[in-house]
Amino acid sequence: MLVAVLLPFILAVFIPFLSRWKEKLHPGFFVTLVPVVIFIYFVRHIGSGFEPVVQEYSWIPSLGINMVFHLDGLSLLFVLLISGIGALVAFYSIYYLHKSEQLGHFYVYFLIFMGSMLGVVLSDNVFALYSFWEFTSLSSFLLIGFWNYKQESRYGALKSMLITVFGGLSLLGALIFMSELTNTTSIRAMIDQQQLVLNSEYFPLILSLLLLGAFTKSAQFPFHIWLPDAMEAPTPVSAYLHSATMVKAGIYLVARYSPMLSSSEWFFIIVSTAGIVTLCWGSYMAVRQTDLKGILAFSTISQLGMIMAMLGFGTKAAVFGAVFHILNHATFKGSLFMVAGIIDHETGTRDIRRLGGLMTYLPITATLAVFASFSMAGVPLPFLNGFYSKEMFFESSLHLEASAAGFSGFMMSVIPYLAVLGSIFTFVYSMYFFFGTFRGRAKIDQLPKKPHEAPIGMLVSPMILVAGVIIIGLFPFLVNGSFIAHAAEAVKGTALEEKHITFWHGIIPPFVMSLTVVVFGAILAISRKGWTPVYNFLPGRLSLNKFYDGLVDRTERYSGVITKGYMNGSLGRYVRLILAAILIVSFAFMALTGGFTVDTSNLSRITAPEIAVAVTMVLAAIGTALTNNRIAAILILGVVGYGLSMLFVLYRAPDLALTQLIVETVTVALFLLVFYHLPKLKKKDQPMSTQVLNVIISVGFGALMTMVAISAHSSKWFDSISEYFVKNSYKLGGGDNIVNVILVDFRGLDTLFEIVVLGIAAMAIYGLIRLKKPKEDE
Structure with missing residues (x-):
C-alpha cells in the first residue's frame, strides 16, 4: 500500500521531464497508467471473503508515530473511486487540454492530489492522515487556480484553500485531543476506546472540531460557498475533485469516525441537520444557475448533503444507502461533468441560456447525459443506479433510531418531508440541465463555435461511467455483497445482514415518496420560468459570499494597517x-x-x-x-x-x-x-x-x-551525555579532540546541514551581487 500511495508522488517528479516531449507524446498517457496500475492492484480485494489488511512502516518511532496503512471495506471503496475515476479523468484530459497548456504543471498537481487522497483514505495514523489532508487542500488550490491568468480562477482557488485549510486546522485540534485522551495515534485504537472519548469533558469540543473539518471539506452548509467558485478550474479537475474525491474526503472522515461518534445524540442532531439543510439549499439554488458547471456544483452540494444526512441517521439502512450513493454519485456526476466539458469544448460556452437543441449536433453526448441526469434525479427506472440509493434515503428517513424527545424528536418528524422537498428540486435541476441543453430550439447563431460531436477520446471516459450507471442499476448484486456491504460494515462498526437490492418492493412509503418527487418535480420543471422570481426574495440580497468577501476584505485592510505600523523599513x-x-x-x-x-x-x-x-x-x-x-x-x-x-x-x-x-x-x-x-x-x-x-x-x-x-x-x-562522548570519542570517532569528533562524527548531520545553509546563503548573496544594477556612470 505504501508503494501505491507513493507512486503518484514519484511520477510527479518526472513529469517536468516528460512534458518536454509533449508535442510527440502527450504526458497524460503516462499519468493515466498510474491510477490504472493502482486500480488493478486494489480491485483484486473485491470479494465476499475480503478481510482488512494492515501494513506498518516506521516513521518517527521516538514519538510513537508510524506510517500505518489500513485497508478495509470503506477505504477500498474510496481507493477504487480515486484510482478508477482518476484514470478516466486523466485520459479525458488528454483530449480536453491543448498541448499549448502548461501540461507539466497540471499533471504534477494532479498526481500530488491523487497521492494525497490515497494517503487520506488509507492512513490509520491520525497525523499522517492530517498531513495528507492538507496536501489535498494545497494541490486542489493549485488545480483550481491552474488558469491563473483569470481573476476568477485565482479567487476560487484562494477561497477554497482558506475555507478548507481553516477546517483542516480544526480537524488537527480534534485529532490532538483524541490522541491525548486515548494515548494513541491509531484511528482503529481510538475507535476501540470510544467510551473514553464519549465520556470526556472535551467531547463537545472534539465533536465540533472534527465535524468542522469534515463540513468545510465536503461543502456542507454554510461552508458550501467555495465549491461553485472552484468550477473555474478545468473540467477534468471538476470531474475529479468535485464529484469523486476531494469533496468526499469530509464524507470519508465522518464515515471513518462513525463507529465512535454515532452513538452520541449530538452527532445525529448536528450531522443530520447539516446534511438535510445542505440537500435542500443546494438543490434549490441549483435551479437558479445559468452556467452548466454551476448547476453541477450546487447539485454536488445537494448530493453530498444527502450522503451526510444518511451518515447522521446512523441506522444500518442509512449507512448502507450512504455508502451505495457514494459509488452511484461518482458514476453519474463524473460523467455529467465530462458532458459539460464536452459542451464547453465543442460550443465555446457553458451558458445554458445560449444552449438548447444540441441533441441533433451532439447525439452521443446527449445520450450519455440523459442516462446520467435521470439517474441523478432518481427517476424510478430499473437501469438507473441513482434510484436505488435515493429510495434507500427515503426509507432510512422514515426509520430513524434517535431519541423521540426534544429537538431530535422534532427532527425525526420533519426529516422525511425535507428529504422529499430536497429531492423534488433535485429532479428539477436534473431536468433543467438535460432539457435546457439538449432539447428545445437550437441557438446556433448565439454560440461562439459551431457545435459538433466530440472526438471519441473525450467520449470514452463518460461512456465508461454511464455504463457503470446502467450496469449497477441492472445488476446491483454485483457490487452488493462483495463490495458495498464491506464498506457499510466498516462505517457501522458491526457486521450487517446482507441487504437485498431490488427495484420493486411494492407500493410502500419510499416508493410513494419517489412518485411524489417525480410528479411535483415535473410540474416545477415545466413551470420553472413562472416561479423562478422567488429567488428575488429567497435568498434575495442575502449572500454568504458577501459575508465571506467582507470578512476577507476587512482582514486584509486591518492587517495592512497593523503591518504598516511597524514595517517602516527601519532595520x-x-x-x-x-x-x-x-x-x-x-x-x-x-x-x-x-x-x-x-x-x-x-x-x-x-x-x-x-x-x-x-x-x-x-x-x-x-x-x-x-x-x-x-x-x-x-x-x-x-x-x-x-x-x-x-x-x-x-x-x-x-x-x-x-x-x-x-x-x-x-x-x-x-x-x-x-x-x-x-x-x-x-x-x-x-x-x-x-x-x-x-x-x-x-x-x-x-x-x-x-x-x-x-x-x-x-x-x-x-x-x-558528556561522559558518553569522553568515553567513545576516540574509540568510535578515532580522534583525540572531543569537540571536533562531536562536530564531525556524532553530530555530523547537524554540521552537514549547517554547511548546506551557509552554502545556500553564499549562493543567494552571489546572486544578489550579480543582479545588482550597475551605476549609470559605469
Missing part, C-alpha cells in the same frame, strides 16, 4: 521588536513556570586570572558597541572571542580552546575582508527615548540569555 525597529518580543514572552513564561534555577554547588572556584579575563571581555563587548569604526569594532569583538578561548584554557578545556581559536581567527579574518570594502560607519543621531529603549532591551535580553544559560546548567533533568 533597527525590526531588531528591537524581535528582541523585545523574545524578551517579554520568554521571561514571562520562565518566571511563571519556575524556569529560572540557580545552583552553584558544582561550579569551579573563581580566581583572579578568570576575573581579569572576564572583565576584559566585558569591556571589549562595550567597546564594540560604542566604536564608530567598523574595522576597530571587528578587532575589539575579536578580543571577546579570544578571551573566551583563554577561559577554556584556564578551566582545562584545551579542545574547546583550540576550536574556539580557529573559529574566532577565521571569523575575524572574514569580517575584515568583507567590511574593508564597505563604506565608513556613520551612526545616526537617535532620540534619547530610542537610545534608552535600546539600552533597556539590550541589557534585558543579555540578562535573559544569562539566566537561561545558568538555569540550563543548574537544571539537570537528564543524565549528561
